[in-house]
Amino acid sequence: MKKDTIVIGLGNLIMTDEGIGCTIVGHFSAHSDDWPGIEFIDGGTGGMNLLHMLAGRKKVVIIDCAKMSEEPGTMKRFAPDQVKSIKQLSHYSLHEVDILKVIQMAEQLGSSPEEVIIYGIEPEKIEFGRGLTETLSARLSGYIKQVTKDIC
Amino acid sequence: MSKDLNINVKHVTRVEGHGNIVVDAKNGKIEKCEWQVPEAPRFFEAMVRGLDYTDIQTVVSRICGICSITHSLAATKAIEDALDIEVSEQADKLRILMHYSEQLQSHTLHVGYLAVPDFFGAPSVVPLVPKATEEVLAIVRAHRVANEWSDLIAGRTTHPVTLIPGGLTKIPTEQQLRDQQAVLKDTLKDLAAIAEATLSVAANIPDFERDTEYVSITHPDVYTFYHGDITSQDAKENVHIRDWESVANEYVHPQSTAKWCKWNRSEYACGALARFNNNADQLTDNSKALAKTFGLEKGCCNPYMNTIAQLIECVHIVETSIQLIDELLTTGLKAETVKTTGKAGKGSGCVEAPRGILFHTYEFDKNGKCVGANCCIPTNQNHANIQADFEKLVPEIIDEGEDAVRQKMEMLVRSYDPCISCSTHMLNVDFV
Numbered sequence: 001m002k003k004d005t006i007v008i009g010l011g012n013l014i015m016t017d018e019g020i021g022c023t024i025v026g027h028f029s030a031h032s033d034d035w036p037g038i039e040f041i042d043g044g045t046g047g048m049n050l051l052h053m054l055a056g057r058k059k060v061v062i063i064d065c066a067k068m069s070e071e072p073g074t075m076k077r078f079a080p081d082q083v084k085s086i087k088q089l090s091h092y093s094l095h096e097v098d099i100l101k102v103i104q105m106a107e108q109l110g111s112s113p114e115e116v117i118i119y120g121i122e123p124e125k126i127e128f129g130r131g132l133t134e135t136l137s138a139r140l141s142g143y144i145k146q147v148t149k150d151i152c
Numbered sequence: 153m154s155k156d157l158n159i160n161v162k163h164v165t166r167v168e169g170h171g172n173i174v175v176d177a178k179n180g181k182i183e184k185c186e187w188q189v190p191e192a193p194r195f196f197e198a199m200v201r202g203l204d205y206t207d208i209q210t211v212v213s214r215i216c217g218i219c220s221i222t223h224s225l226a227a228t229k230a231i232e233d234a235l236d237i238e239v240s241e242q243a244d245k246l247r248i249l250m251h252y253s254e255q256l257q258s259h260t261l262h263v264g265y266l267a268v269p270d271f272f273g274a275p276s277v278v279p280l281v282p283k284a285t286e287e288v289l290a291i292v293r294a295h296r297v298a299n300e301w302s303d304l305i306a307g308r309t310t311h312p313v314t315l316i317p318g319g320l321t322k323i324p325t326e327q328q329l330r331d332q333q334a335v336l337k338d339t340l341k342d343l344a345a346i347a348e349a350t351l352s353v354a355a356n357i358p359d360f361e362r363d364t365e366y367v368s369i370t371h372p373d374v375y376t377f378y379h380g381d382i383t384s385q386d387a388k389e390n391v392h393i394r395d396w397e398s399v400a401n402e403y404v405h406p407q408s409t410a411k412w413c414k415w416n417r418s419e420y421a422c423g424a425l426a427r428f429n430n431n432a433d434q435l436t437d438n439s440k441a442l443a444k445t446f447g448l449e450k451g452c453c454n455p456y457m458n459t460i461a462q463l464i465e466c467v468h469i470v471e472t473s474i475q476l477i478d479e480l481l482t483t484g485l486k487a488e489t490v491k492t493t494g495k496a497g498k499g500s501g502c503v504e505a506p507r508g509i510l511f512h513t514y515e516f517d518k519n520g521k522c523v524g525a526n527c528c529i530p531t532n533q534n535h536a537n538i539q540a541d542f543e544k545l546v547p548e549i550i551d552e553g554e555d556a557v558r559q560k561m562e563m564l565v566r567s568y569d570p571c572i573s574c575s576t577h578m579l580n581v582d583f584v
Contacts, residue, residue: 012217046310
């Protein structure tokens with residue numbers, strides 16, 4: 001039986017700040033006993049797989065690295081309809097996926113959750129490397145506190 | 153129709169490399185026709201240096217979100233080769249099932265969400281939802297089955313966690329395998345529906361052929377994705393995977409920051425069509441029958457048919473998995489403990505990614521710490537072939553006009569199911 005609420009961290013742990021979503025959700029997973037009604041998933045860069053994670057949920061919280069023209073380290077909370085994607089997609093490859101498009105597809109298929117909340121975190125650096133930059137790692141506990149408010 | 157073309161399809165962002173298509177023709181004379189790949193160089197090979205052999209898989213599983221099981225398996229096989237680690241027959245079969253689940257995930261995504269919409273004249277699967285709801289739902293169901301199947305055996309849908317040198321940390325129960333088998337039997341019905349929908353628009357598959365070398369692994373007993381030697385129709389003899397560098401012959405090309413490859417000719421192709429061309433006789437009877445329905449025969453050199461070869465492989469994978477689960481249940485599953493130790497050695501692993509042959513090599517010091525790594529991904533092996541296709545295709549269709557030429561070139565790239573821009577998926581948004 002699927003849990004009503006799911007928290008999904010997206011990104012890549014070997015691309016520095018791109019891994020922020022996975023890092024935050026990793027913290028919650030390590031303490032998942034405190035949240036019996038909530039599922040935590042490190043969605044990595046699985047792209048379209050997100051479609052199946054959304055299906056059958058009431059509430060979805062997505063945490064992802066996001067270029068929002070903000071100061072590095074800034075976290076913003078928004079709903080999918082509060083933003084428009086300016087991501088360039090070539091449509092050549094399965095390997096590029098815009099999460100906002102996956103949400104749109106879920107809506108069309110009638111499997112969209114009642115509530116989708118996205119937490120975007122502005123990266124300082126995205127390049128090959130393990131671990132976050134100091135800018136983001138110094139604010140990690142603040143990000144966790146923010147997300148906690150949504151799942152209490 | 154004008155014989156001037158000025159096509160400049162550029163998709164470059166800071167860290168996400170994409171392929172660019174550039175064509176310049178004046179009065180029917182082609183001055184430039186290029187497949188450019190400004191993919192950012194990947195430094196993961198440097199990233200695994202110094203890591204213990206037991207930690208490598210966690211890094212390589214993040215190279216790609218679509219082929220994460222394949223990368224993990226190639227790396228694990230290479231580590232086992234380097235350190236002389238044996239794997240039980242049970243673990244081997246479970247790994248093959250794990251690998252099949254990713255092939256099905258990736259193929260259904262590519263066929264259903266990316267390539268077949270081209271044959272319908274749609275820019276992506278999203279506009280097809282209201283027009284062909286049942287068919288799209290069949291694709292979504294097949295994809296979901298594949299995801300849950302990966303979850304069962306790999307411990308996660310993407311970026312597997314159960315795989316370790318020597319075996320698996322966790323195995324499914326016999327009941328879970330029985331349930332999975334029942335689900336797979338139902339999936340064959342969805343695959344039949346997807347095949348029927350694809351067949352209804354198969355006339356829109358471009359009629360283009362170019363003879364090339366087709367490279368894949370091959371095995372005497374099975375249509376293989378996992379064990380075997382490297383082959384092509386040009387190869388005088390099959391090549392052991394430890395000698396993969398003599399097949400890939402990687403070289404730097406000015407059109408690309410990704411390396412290109414060549415073997416017996418100036419370019420080669422890998423992927424589902426290559427596997428089909430080398431090993432089609434070993435497909436299941438139903439897969440062979442489906443190939444016949446689409447007119448796909450061994451020796452096909454229409455690269456657009458790679459998508460059809462993937463569809464045929466989906467049927468083969470599901471049927472073979474049903475049989476493999478039978479074998480596992482007949483023998484009975486046993487809990488296995490894996491104990492390995494590090495030592496000096498060098499080894500290679502090769503498996504078929506959904507989009508073609510993948511090579512990994514690692515070298516370890518006496519403590520089992522990595523001192524060297526090399527990896528060659530299938531998409532890089534296809535770049536030279538895509539360029540050669542472009543050079544034959546564009547003169548043949550130049551009279552069709554700029555939009556049609558651009559469309560057929562983009563479709564051609566998509567048919568190779570390339571792995572580009574897969575290491576980052578971040579959002580890029582403006583607030584409204």
